Amino acid sequence: MLGTARPTAVNLRWALDRMVRVAQDTGGGGADLWERLRVEATTIWEEDRAMCRKIGEYGLTILPDGANVLTHCNTGALATGGIGTALAPVYLAHEQGSKVHVYVDETRPLLQGSRLTVWELMHAGIACTLITDGAAGTLMRQAKVDVVLVGADRICANGDFANKIGTYGLAVLARHHGVPFYCAAPWSTVDATLADGDLIPIEQRAASEVTVMAGRAIAPDGAAALNPAFDVTPARYVTGFITDRGVVQPPFGS
Amino acid sequence: MLGTARPTAVNLRWALDRMVRVAQDTGGGGADLWERLRVEATTIWEEDRAMCRKIGEYGLTILPDGANVLTHCNTGALATGGIGTALAPVYLAHEQGSKVHVYVDETRPLLQGSRLTVWELMHAGIACTLITDGAAGTLMRQAKVDVVLVGADRICANGDFANKIGTYGLAVLARHHGVPFYCAAPWSTVDATLADGDLIPIEQRAASEVTVMAGRAIAPDGAAALNPAFDVTPARYVTGFITDRGVVQPPFGS
Numbered sequence A, B: 001m002l003g004t005a006r007p008t009a010v011n012l013r014w015a016l017d018r019m020v021r022v023a024q025d026t027g028g029g030g031a032d033l034w035e036r037l038r039v040e041a042t043t044i045w046e047e048d049r050a051m052c053r054k055i056g057e058y059g060l061t062i063l064p065d066g067a068n069v070l071t072h073c074n075t076g077a078l079a080t081g082g083i084g085t086a087l088a089p090v091y092l093a094h095e096q097g098s099k100v101h102v103y104v105d106e107t108r109p110l111l112q113g114s115r116l117t118v119w120e121l122m123h124a125g126i127a128c129t130l131i132t133d134g135a136a137g138t139l140m141r142q143a144k145v146d147v148v149l150v151g152a153d154r155i156c157a158n159g160d161f162a163n164k165i166g167t168y169g170l171a172v173l174a175r176h177h178g179v180p181f182y183c184a185a186p187w188s189t190v191d192a193t194l195a196d197g198d199l200i201p202i203e204q205r206a207a208s209e210v211t212v213m214a215g216r217a218i219a220p221d222g223a224a225a226l227n228p229a230f231d232v233t234p235a236r237y238v239t240g241f242i243t244d245r246g247v248v249q250p251p252f253g254s
Helices: A011-025 A030-060 A088-095 A112-124 A135-142 A167-177 B010-026 B028-058 B089-093 B112-123 B133-141 B167-177
Strands: A069-071 A101-105 A126-132 A147-151 A154-156 A161-164 A181-184 A231-232 A238-242 A246-248 B069-070 B100-105 B126-131 B148-150 B154-156 B161-164 B181-184 B229-235 B240-243 B246-248
Touching: A011 B240, A030 A238, A030 A246, A030 B154, A088 A112, A101 B229, A112 A126, A126 A135, A126 A147, A135 A167, A135 B133, A135 B167, A147 A167, A147 A246, A154 B112, A154 B154, A154 B229, A167 A181, A167 A231, A167 B133, A167 B167, A167 B229, A181 A246, A181 B133, A181 B181, A231 B133, A246 B167, B010 B028, B028 B089, B028 B181, B069 B133, B089 B100, B100 B112, B126 B133, B133 B167, B148 B167, B154 B167
Parallel strands: A069 A101, A069 A147, A101 A126, A147 A181, A181 A238, B069 B100, B069 B148, B100 B126, B148 B181, B181 B240
Antiparallel strands: A154 A161, A161 A231, A238 A246, B154 B161, B161 B229, B240 B246
């Protein structure tokens, strides 16, 4: 069930496959099976922490000192086993005493930006400012954004990638304003079996996520709403992919 | 007080000025003054209705049959004395039996799209689909938008115009995807005293409009938020200005 929970994402499926393989390779069952699964899960978690740190270290190389970063959705400590993906360079910059400030897209409809990203950045003592998704363009026009850092749910062989809805619009705006646009993700997010982004399944979620907020209707009864949870950003908009193997360019093999 | 309520907009100020002029020109006061003010207000309302209709008629000339329109904020019957500005061509197309469908940006933070535009379109029996602001880019990439129609709060002599936050991002996305982008507004929205958009005062509104929704906190306590209520779209992004004097191009005199 977990494996189909998020059709757009690929590395949840990857972790589940590892767990299944351990289960299949383990003769017998009971306590022995559970112990091996626990060890595998802990290993995945440790690897995830190390991988986030590597993404952060590679990401630091493209982060200007005193940078104003714009990010979308949540890609930090709340979404990973470590310091995150797109937020990892921000955490490391802060850890090293560099000034860094993050503009956080609220990320409608589920508000992962307001509810999660702002919370964890405040918790870490990192300066951040919440904005509505519609304000990103005008901030770029005012030259207030030095770099856009986003995550990815799935990256195709040609570098097209799926991420939370709104990412594609940011990519176009960044390109238009000459703002570097980086996608940060672990290598396990690469799905080399998909040639390009047109092949990524996009999860369509309930209209009520758009029409209802915090339990209260914010649109008329019966209003039709479209709620694609993700969008696809073609590789040509991406300045570079910050991975645990370095800042890289497509095409990506396995 | 009404005159300073919305510094970015210009035609509220224009209507108030007309009322003040009538008051100043009226000798005496009391019943005679109130009667003249009532007549002037009714005249402004009638003019507004006629003007909306003209905008609609001129707008029809650029609206393809069966068009999928994308709009932002509320520019319809709820915002004007008549059938609106950017929505006026949509109302007339529907009145004439043409098929038309409107994608409505919810328009964070105040959700004028979800709360007002969707309501009035549903009320008029016009097909519409609510989307989050961040979904507009991907819809354009999928060629689902034939034309973008937005309103304006103030139009400068060179054609730069202020409108609800998020309009500028839409303009960039429309340009990038080759989607025609029209600004519809009465001629009274032109402020020929301002040479360009850099001179338009942008109303900064309370952070709580971003951090609180329907009375409930949607961001952590103490979160910093930026809330510019409007943005400026440079004239070069605008395919044409649909006014009560025709579909026109800048520069605009008085």
